[in-house]
Amino acid sequence: MARILLxxxxxxxxxxxxxxxxxxxxxxxxxxxxxxxxxxxxxxLLRMVAGLEAITSGTVEIGDKVVNDLEPRQRDIAxxxxxxxxxxxxxxxxNMAYGLKIARMSKAEIDSRVAKAATMLELEPYLDRKPRxxxxxxxxxxxxxxxxxxxxxxxxxxxxxxxxxxKLRVQMRLQIKEMHLRTGQTxxxxxxxxxxxxxxxxxxxxxxxxxxxxxxxPLEVYQRxxxxxxxxxxxxxxxxxxxxxxxxxxxxxxxxxxxxxxxPRGGDLRLGLRPEHMRMxxxxxAAIPVVLRSVERLGADAFGYGMIEGSDVSFVLxxxxxxxxxxxxxxxxxxxxxxxxxxxxxxGKRIEG
Amino acid sequence: xxxxxxxxxxxxxxxxxxxxxxxGVIVVAFPVYYVFVAxxxxxxxxxxxxxxxxxxxEAVRNYSEAFSGGVSRIGGVSLWRLLANTTIVAMxxxxxxxxxxxxxxxxIVFFRFPLxxxxxxxxxxxxxxxxxxxIQPTYKVMVDLGLINTYPGLILPxxxxxxxxxxxxxxxMTIPDELLEAARVDGAGPWRFFKDILxxxxxxxxxxxxxxxxIYGWTQYLWPLLVTNSNEMNTIVIALKxxxxxxxxxxxxxxxxxxxxxxxxxxxxxxxxxxxxxxKGLVETEK
Numbered sequence: 268m269a270r271i272l273l274x275x276x277x278x279x280x281x282x283x284x285x286x287x288x289x290x291x292x293x294x295x296x297x298x299x300x301x302x303x304x305x306x307x308x309x310x311x312l313l314r315m316v317a318g319l320e321a322i323t324s325g326t327v328e329i330g331d332k333v334v335n336d337l338e339p340r341q342r343d344i345a346x347x348x349x350x351x352x353x354x355x356x357x358x359x360x361x362n363m364a365y366g367l368k369i370a371r372m373s374k375a376e377i378d379s380r381v382a383k384a385a386t387m388l389e390l391e392p393y394l395d396r397k398p399r400x401x402x403x404x405x406x407x408x409x410x411x412x413x414x415x416x417x418x419x420x421x422x423x424x425x426x427x428x429x430x431x432x433x434k435l436r437v438q439m440r441l442q443i444k445e446m447h448l449r450t451g452q453t454x455x456x457x458x459x460x461x462x463x464x465x466x467x468x469x470x471x472x473x474x475x476x477x478x479x480x481x482x483x484x485p486l487e488v489y490q491r492x493x494x495x496x497x498x499x500x501x502x503x504x505x506x507x508x509x510x511x512x513x514x515x516x517x518x519x520x521x522x523x524x525x526x527x528x529x530x531p532r533g534g535d536l537r538l539g540l541r542p543e544h545m546r547m548x549x550x551x552x553a554a555i556p557v558v559l560r561s562v563e564r565l566g567a568d569a570f571g572y573g574m575i576e577g578s579d580v581s582f583v584l585x586x587x588x589x590x591x592x593x594x595x596x597x598x599x600x601x602x603x604x605x606x607x608x609x610x611x612x613x614x615g616k617r618i619e620g
Numbered sequence: 621x622x623x624x625x626x627x628x629x630x631x632x633x634x635x636x637x638x639x640x641x642x643x644g645v646i647v648v649a650f651p652v653y654y655v656f657v658a659x660x661x662x663x664x665x666x667x668x669x670x671x672x673x674x675x676x677x678e679a680v681r682n683y684s685e686a687f688s689g690g691v692s693r694i695g696g697v698s699l700w701r702l703l704a705n706t707t708i709v710a711m712x713x714x715x716x717x718x719x720x721x722x723x724x725x726x727x728i729v730f731f732r733f734p735l736x737x738x739x740x741x742x743x744x745x746x747x748x749x750x751x752x753x754x755i756q757p758t759y760k761v762m763v764d765l766g767l768i769n770t771y772p773g774l775i776l777p778x779x780x781x782x783x784x785x786x787x788x789x790x791x792x793m794t795i796p797d798e799l800l801e802a803a804r805v806d807g808a809g810p811w812r813f814f815k816d817i818l819x820x821x822x823x824x825x826x827x828x829x830x831x832x833x834x835i836y837g838w839t840q841y842l843w844p845l846l847v848t849n850s851n852e853m854n855t856i857v858i859a860l861k862x863x864x865x866x867x868x869x870x871x872x873x874x875x876x877x878x879x880x881x882x883x884x885x886x887x888x889x890x891x892x893x894x895x896x897x898x899x900k901g902l903v904e905t906e907k
Contacts, residue, residue, distance in 0.1 A: 340804065346801075356820040365808075370807060
């Protein structure tokens with residue numbers, strides 16, 4: 268086990284930079300999730316840590332050792348691939364033991380480690396099966412097992428759950444979390460799924476176009492997104508973000524309504540409001556007028572999707588599960604002043620109020 | 621009635637298809653059968669047309685004569701020696717081709733080196749050059765190396781194979797990148813990756829290419845004819861040709877036919893045995 272240090276890590280392909288200088292320190296035993304939309308460079312970053320991609324500039328340190336020029340096997344890492352990449356001609360046991368065999372570990376030690384991992388992952392009945400005779404979830408567990416038996420300094424997972432069905436994904440997510448608590452393994456986990464990111468991570472790296480938009484705990488990312496991109500990416504349904512013009516403690520909404528809000532400065536601003544941080548207006552209270560176009564009822568909650576009246580800006584708000592509002596209704600929503608997000612319209616960065 | 625009509629049509633269609641295929645089999649198999657029939661008759665019967673359509677009673681005598689010196693009296697070398705020579709040459713060519721083409725395909729697919737694509741195209745272009753085109757320089761090289769009348773002389777010029785290289789290249793390219801990466805993370809170097817992962821996954825391909833190339837090697841004619849002048853080094857195909865180079869009446873046709881049958885048998889054996897084996901392999905990977 269070890270800490271990982273990323274120091275201004277950059278990657279270029281044929282002159283085009285795809286990773287623009289990532290700095291981060293991952294503590295020993297920390298679970299860090301790299302999250303972002305596809306093409307944001309999150310897998311590339313992970314593969315640079317793994318040693319599968321060359322590092323164009325900057326340094327990667329694993330356990331106080333700069334590993335830039337080391338082969339993957341010399342970096343003391345283990346990796347779980349999205350499609351599992353199990354060796355199809357080897358049994359589950361052989362798959363898990365292969366790396367240990369290459370490391371010339373004693374037969375007894377290999378057997379005990381494989382047995383331990385098999386117990387933890389409930390794979391004992393399948394040890395002598397070939398991967399093709401396993402279900403997707405079982406294959407995924409074998410891939411996890413193959414990584415865990417190595418007891419590496421760092422465990423790297425590249426979208427390990429994205430090939431599973433929804434139910435299994437939730438189950439495996441819990442299992443991964445539990446396993447991390449038990450082994451205390453330094454873990455770097457790549458996903459595009461914000462639920463996985465939020466639930467698994469000690470800390471998140473939210474990436475966009477090769478830039479780390481924010482590195483923080485899941486709660487901080489949710490409560491104080493560092494940029495408009497992060498604000499829109501984390502949270503479901505996504506945050507409402509639209510342009511308002513601010514002056515003297517008031518904002519003018521698209522469509523012309525005026526709302527008193529504590530604004531950080533005047534001029535054009537991007538205002539972010541989460542659907543869940545909204546309440547219905549009292550009679551006569553200044554509010555955001557929304558015309559609903561559809562209502563999604565999820566049981567406990569309902570989400571109303573509509574437009575801000577008099578504009579073409581779409582707006583989502585959470586309604587009580589028992590709400591009888593429906594398509595065509597007009598509602599007046601008041602934002603919770605404790606959960607306002609303002610972003611600079613030029614840079615997209617958060618403006619502290 | 622309405623339902624049975626198309627069924628009947630289908631049945632008669634199938635009957636025609638079967639008849640057609642049976643006809644095809646007869647056309648292909650009849651000469652082979654006739655060789656076998658001829659190998660069981662005495663020379664007198666063969667020389668007096670028409671040749672009977674059914675096997676005769678001389679089988680044991682013909683075959684034992686062929687093995688116990690009949691063939692060496694004509695060709696100057698025993699049938700055993702001919703079979704051994706041909707087996708060595710065919711095995712050498714088949715295994716050599718597999719070794720060389722796998723190695724070059726491995727290099728081209730899994731390694732990045734300068735002029736990689738140039739190497740690939742060079743190999744590809746040699747597909748267009750049959751052995752006959754380069755036969756004179758090859759012969760000269762073999763003479764200079766003193767390899768005339770040797771097994772290496774028979775085998776080496778024939779073991780480079782663009783076809784097999786391409787086949788292995790195509791197969792290697794279907795191996796997912798992640799498998800290679802998983803092996804790298806597991807600590808496997810290039811040699812271990814080849815030995816532990818690529819080779820076991822290639823076995824069915826190896827079997828298929830072995831069958832094709834063994835038969836290719838077994839039936840070689842032009843090159844063995846050029847590079848051997850001692851009877852001791854003849855392959856069975858060359859010996860056959862030498863046996864019939866007398867005047868028709870002098871040719872011991874019954875022994876020629878026995879030798880022909882024995883020339884056909886080993887490739888058939890290889891096909892039958894290997895086929896069972898690689899079909900099993902195919903079924904396993906498919907499942």
